[in-house]
Amino acid sequence: ARRVRVQHLARAKREGRRLTMLTAYDALTAPILESAGVDMLLVGDSLGNVVLGHGSTLPVTLEDMERATGAVARSTSRVLVVADMPFGTYEASPEQAFASAVRLMRAGAHAVKLEGGAPRAAAVRLLTDGGIPVVGHLGYTPQSENAIGGPRLRGRGDQAQPMLDDARALEEAGAVAVVLEMVPADVAAQVTRALSVPTIGIGAGPDTDGQVLVWADMAGMTAWTPSFVRRFGELGEDLRRAASSYVRAVSEGAFPAEENFHRH
Ligand code: KIV
Numbered sequence: 001a002r003r004v005r006v007q008h009l010a011r012a013k014r015e016g017r018r019l020t021m022l023t024a025y026d027a028l029t030a031p032i033l034e035s036a037g038v039d040m041l042l043v044g045d046s047l048g049n050v051v052l053g054h055g056s057t058l059p060v061t062l063e064d065m066e067r068a069t070g071a072v073a074r075s076t077s078r079v080l081v082v083a084d085m086p087f088g089t090y091e092a093s094p095e096q097a098f099a100s101a102v103r104l105m106r107a108g109a110h111a112v113k114l115e116g117g118a119p120r121a122a123a124v125r126l127l128t129d130g131g132i133p134v135v136g137h138l139g140y141t142p143q144s145e146n147a148i149g150g151p152r153l154r155g156r157g158d159q160a161q162p163m164l165d166d167a168r169a170l171e172e173a174g175a176v177a178v179v180l181e182m183v184p185a186d187v188a189a190q191v192t193r194a195l196s197v198p199t200i201g202i203g204a205g206p207d208t209d210g211q212v213l214v215w216a217d218m219a220g221m222t223a224w225t226p227s228f229v230r231r232f233g234e235l236g237e238d239l240r241r242a243a244s245s246y247v248r249a250v251s252e253g254a255f256p257a258e259e260n261f262h263r264h
Pocket residue numbers: 023042043044045046047084179181202212213214
């Protein structure tokens with residue numbers, strides 16, 4: 001199948017086709033998710049929480065993201081690979097953002113994602129002009145959790161208009177899509193109507209142009225999932241069961257069996 005490209009995103013929106021995105025962090029799982037027909041894989045800085053055991057996304061480095069992006073890009077052929085720009089690698093200036101984004105593109109990304117609205121517009125413009133497609137991210141932005149005060153619904157009440165302004169600023173600067181995280185559904189719908197590029201929601205209701213989930217949440221790999229997630233599988237339990245069968249079989253001397261080795 002043909003590669004999904006950024007040009008397909010706005011077209012999908014015009015044609016009313018819902019876009020699908022999942023996170024991916026490695027070459028073990030990315031090809032499986034791609035074969036399921038997902039449009040985009042996001043090498044999210046949720047890598048910090050999901051894979052590296054950090055309590056937030058803040059410790060994630062550009063090196064972490066380069067390694068994960070390379071693994072996802074090398075193991076897939078059709079999906080659009082979007083790489084998160086980690087905390088501290090783009091906020092200081094558009095030039096800093098450009099240098100960091102170049103490293104992710106060289107690692108194999110087809111687009112980068114960064115958090116924030118109007119204050120990031122100059123960086124989005126510089127990257128876009130340099131041939132680097134940018135996905136925006138509004139609403140709850142985990143890299144700012146210390147300023148925001150933890151995960152919470154954003155864009156409520158009189159914060160809806162500033163969010164609309166931020167979304168428009170990103171689009172005007174050239175953003176090819178905007179992720180909306182933990183936004184009231186009616187505000188997400190409003191932002192979606194205001195933009196010609198697609199919105200991709202997580203905890204933002206049914207009226208965005210696409211949806212994104214952390215694959216480990218979606219597949220039931222984690223003990224706990226937020227209310228905006230549906231567990232479409234129970235892979236964690238499946239894996240535990242497989243490992244426990246292995247432990248039992250080895251303990252009982254049932255593995256390896258005749259078919260698993262050569263006597264001579
Ligand atoms: O890092 C991530 O997984 C994300 C998605 C939740 C949008 O940014």
